[in-house]
Amino acid sequence: GGAKYLFPGIAGPDIINFTHWLGALVTSMHTIGVKDTPTRRVIHRAADFLPIPLLCIAMVLKGHDLHGLYIGPHSEAFSAAADLSAQLNIITVDRPFNHVLSMPSTMYDDLWTAAKAMYKTEPAIADGGEVIIFAPHITEVSYTHGRLIDQVGYHVKDYFLKQWDRFKDIPGSILAHSTHVKGSGTYDLATNTETPRIQVTLATSIPAERCRRINLGYLDYRDINPQTWQGREQEGILVVPHAGEILYRAKNLSNTATKGPHRSISGGASTS
Structure with missing residues (x-):
């Protein structure tokens, strides 16, 4: 404000x-x-x-x-x-979570506005963990900026910085949204290898093919029962209803770019 x-x-x-x-x-x-x-x-x-x-x-x-x-x-x-x-x-938690089911409310009608479901849970997710944005009502990446986001995709900031001539004409707000949603990580230009710190997966009505095209994971929201995720904090699993309103932060969370293997616990395999 x-x-x-x-x-x-x-x-x-x-x-x-x-x-x-x-x-x-x-x-x-x-x-x-x-x-x-x-x-x-x-x-x-x-x-x-x-x-x-x-x-x-x-x-x-x-x-x-x-x-x-x-x-x-x-x-x-x-x-x-x-x-x-x-x-x-x-909300400060003692240990970061491995899996977060982040559920933005229906007032966010595209990923552009619902991105807070990622922003406000990322600081509480362990290296190699995963946030699943569960929002069946969302059908669009951005009603205003969708064309540019389809062109750019979602990437860590080094992906843009190390290829600046390629992206210098893209508005900064678009690049910022992209890297905020993808999260921290590294990019090796020589090998064209991008290593995000965590996995970001969409369980929305945005099709799987488009999720792959914009470099985000995909899960069929119909394979997820949020009730089975409830009350499992001791297992490293967190459910966040009305995601985007409260910031979650873990104590002493390292800000490395290590990415471990991801195993979905939601009944479907995430695709990145």
């Missing part, structure tokens, strides 16, 4: 693309849920150029309940609200 409603909020495409790509360079895991980031500093610096006073009204919610209201200069109101929000909307 805060000055983000201005920059990139109602600003032009240049700063929208710049700030999103800057966040991607830092990586989602080091940006989401972190108060002081390079992206936030750019946002506050941009707000300082405005020739009029800014008053920020920052509300802190958990679900639909109001827990805090901060009114004042944008940076101060944001800072106070972020501190309280971190207490209410971040």
